[in-house]
Amino acid sequence: MIIENGQELLISVRTYVDKIEGFRNESFEPEEIELVLNKAQLRLLDNLINKNFEQGTLNYEWIRPFLHTSAAITVTWSGLESAPVLFPDGVVVPADPDLYYLVSAKGTSVIDSATGFEGGCGIVPIDPDNIANEASKLVQIAIQETGETLDQTHNSFYGNNAKRPIAEAVGTGIVISRDNSFIINDVIFDYISKPDAIDVSSATKLEWSSSALNIIVDYAVEYLRLTIEDPAYQGNVNDLNSRTQNAQL
Numbered sequence: 506m507i508i509e510n511g512q513e514l515l516i517s518v519r520t521y522v523d524k525i526e527g528f529r530n531e532s533f534e535p536e537e538i539e540l541v542l543n544k545a546q547l548r549l550l551d552n553l554i555n556k557n558f559e560q561g562t563l564n565y566e567w568i569r570p571f572l573h574t575s576a577a578i579t580v581t582w583s584g585l586e587s588a589p590v591l592f593p594d595g596v597v598v599p600a601d602p603d604l605y606y607l608v609s610a611k612g613t614s615v616i617d618s619a620t621g622f623e624g625g626c627g628i629v630p631i632d633p634d635n636i637a638n639e640a641s642k643l644v645q646i647a648i649q650e651t652g653e654t655l656d657q658t659h660n661s662f663y664g665n666n667a668k669r670p671i672a673e674a675v676g677t678g679i680v681i682s683r684d685n686s687f688i689i690n691d692v693i694f695d696y697i698s699k700p701d702a703i704d705v706s707s708a709t710k711l712e713w714s715s716s717a718l719n720i721i722v723d724y725a726v727e728y729l730r731l732t733i734e735d736p737a738y739q740g741n742v743n744d745l746n747s748r749t750q751n752a753q754l
Contacts, residue, residue: 507715508715508718508719508722509710509711509715509718510707510708510709510710510711511539511542511703511704511705511706511707511708511709511711512705512706512707512708514542514703514705514711514718514721514722514725515535515538515539515542515705517719517722518538518541518542518722518725518726518729519538521722521723521726522726522729522730522733533729535705535706538705538725538729539703539704539705541725541728541729542703542705542721542722542725543702543703544724544725544728545721545722545724545725545728546700546703546713546721547699547700548724549567549717549720549721549724550568550571550605550697550699550700553567553568554568554606554697566714567713567714567716567717568697570712570713571605571697571698571699571700571712572608572695572696572697573601573603573695573696573697573698574693574694574695575600575601575693575694575695575696576693577613577691577692577693578598578599578691578692578693578694579690579691580596580598580612580681580688580689580690580691580692581596582596582633582688596680596681597675597677597678597679597680598672598678598679598680598681598692599677599678600677600678600679600694600696601694601696601698603698603699604694604696604697604698605696605697605698605699606696606697607648607674607679607694607695607696608694608695608696608697609645609646609648609694609695610645610646610648610672610679610692610693610694610695611643611644611645611646611692611693611695612643612644612646612670612681612689612690612691612692612693613641613642613643613644613689613690613691614641614642614643614644614667614668614670614687614688614689614690615631615636615639615640615641615667615687615688615689615690616631616639616640616641616667616686616687617631617632617636617637617638617639617640618638618640619638621640622640622641622642622667623642624640630685630686631685631686631687631688633688641690642667642668644667644668644669644670645669646670646671646672646679646681646689646692647669647670647671647672648672648673648674648679649671649672649673649674650673650674666686666687667686667687670682670687670689678694679692700712700713
């Protein structure tokens with residue numbers, strides 16, 4: 506059977522648990538299996554993100570449905586000195602609400618220079634409200650997760666320039682940092698979204714490929730087998746059944 510939806514996932518998990526453990530799937534309600542399947546799909550996604558990007562095109566294809574590029578998000582620098590911002594030298598750029606893993610970010614870097622973006626240093630300091638000779642370029646933003654971005658921008662060894670702006674990852678997006686020689690007009694995020702929750706009662710085709718769903722089944726069966734092999738598990742099940750029967754008397 507080619508697995509494509511939640512109903513088929515439930516059938517597959519029950520079949521494998523029966524085959525390995527001898528009709529033990531009756532111990533699990535569909536809701537319990539659904540919970541384990543959703544845990545399994547996040548485990549697969551995390552493995553693909555953290556370990557297997559370099560291990561071949563097939564695994565990359567599994568994750569392709571969850572790869573997104575955001576629309577350009579405008580960054581407002583005007584009135585920064587009086588606005589409530591997280592850091593005095595930066596501004597928060599919010600990411601898309603469905604972001605699960607930030608891959609990278611690009612931005613339009615702007616300087617005030619009569620000789621163009623590649624022509625050398627711009628006029629210092631740049632005034633976001635009054636740029637006489639605007640020159641711009643789409644550049645990659647260096648995202649830090651060390652909590653030391655501001656220290657780096659103030660350190661002459663690291664620096665912070667228009668061609669390689671530095672940003673700090675935060676829970677709501679990134680904090681763009683700059684010096685007085687440039688601004689970032691907008692930001693574009695490349696990110697991975699969180700898959701929709703698996704519903705074992707649904708016949709709707711899932712975003713995962715059939716081969717990836719087979720791995721999710723394997724992970725789910727692994728979790729359930731560990732549960733079954735727990736010496737206390739069957740005692741808990743028997744106790745629950747007894748309590749349920751007594752409550753119905």
